[in-house]
Amino acid sequence: MKKISFVSGSLIIIMLVLFLTGVLDFNNGIKKSIASGNKLYASEDYDKSLEAYQKGLEKNPEDTILNYNSGQASYQLNDYEQAIEHYDKASNKVDKYLNQGNCSYKLADSSNDMNQKMECYNKALEAYKNGMVNFPSNVELKYNYELVKSKIDEMNKDNQNQQDDKNQEDNKENQQDDKKNNQDGKSDQQDNQDNEENGDNKQEQQQDKDNQNHESGSNDENKNEDGEDESKEEEQESEQSKNQEGNQDEDKKNQQEQGEKSDEDKEDGSSMNKEDTSEGEQNDKDIMQILQMLEKQEESSLKNNQQVKNSGKEEKYDW
Template identity: 30%
Template structure:
């Protein structure tokens, strides 16, 4: 009798858990749908609110993270958006979804002129979806811009070295001038030189 009761209670608990899980999933989907509608209408603040509510229901929802990241990007909250994307990459397993996440990370880095990180993000996106031509184009562009950036940095470094060398030469010239002035001040005047020569001659003549 006790075993039958235990099985009955276990069955009730399982049913309750399933019901709670189903209810949570429905709430999550509803919030995501609302967020999507607001996003489509460019009402990004309300979209953000709904995606965050979806994450409260399911903190591991990569769809909510990705959509929230997109919404934050539209509001120019790039650091917060990046946090959502990075969080999603740690959970998401689907290659197609990962490709989209890394693509958007690349776009943010690209907009910040952090071309090195943009290149890496685009490459990671293409590893997950090699057929994405838009990502491939962005990668080629970021690589070209990174190359130009590095060349400009090298030129600036060379210019800095030249400027430093000129400054050092200028300081050395000034030091030489100062030394010459000191030498001239220490050297006896022409009359004094004559007197010194005379004294020597006089001394030699004795």
């Protein structure tokens, strides 16, 4: 029993020594990393100082001192995103909030993307705000907070102006489109009106044409009727002319017969001198009859001529 108790006690002592030795070695390793890194940081060899701090963080990633120092070295190397991650695990110091906000501010100034710029400004504003909560009397935190706040307000104002300009431009384009549509609508209405007027004109022209054809047909009918009337009148006048010519022929024939009789009387003058007065009287009667007949023929001729004048054709048949 005494041997077992001695062995157990020996093991406990050995384990305790090893534990104490490891703890001492662990603490000595972190202290060495901090000391080595601080020395390099003071000489402005930021890359090697960061490497020294990273060796210590491999042993204890949550060490507040190593994270703060790593953040400072990353800030000097312009690796602002990595610096922000280290500052998040650092102990509460004014420089932690100042530098964390400054990293976000520098990222905002280096970005050309307006959305990313606004996001970084808001992160910087939040870091300064947290610092003022923990250190309300610090003037630098307050100054940086107001500076970033003015940047954000200016960007919001510019964005609003750009949005207003865009809205005005959109409204202007919409108005132009509406105006164009109205003009197109008026043009379509005018075209429709012109087409309707053309259709009406065509209908009127067709009606005029039909009326003209109707009038032409009426004129043709009138011409036919007039032609028939003229034909009838010409036939009547032709018959009258024939009658007159017949009367003239009869007069000539009678005159010729009278002349022949006169010649016979002249030839027989010697014998007629011896006839009685009764025969001379008879000849006078015959002459009177002839003259009366000629007068009747002349009256008939004048009468026919007067009928022709009254028919309105005197220019063609006046004689």
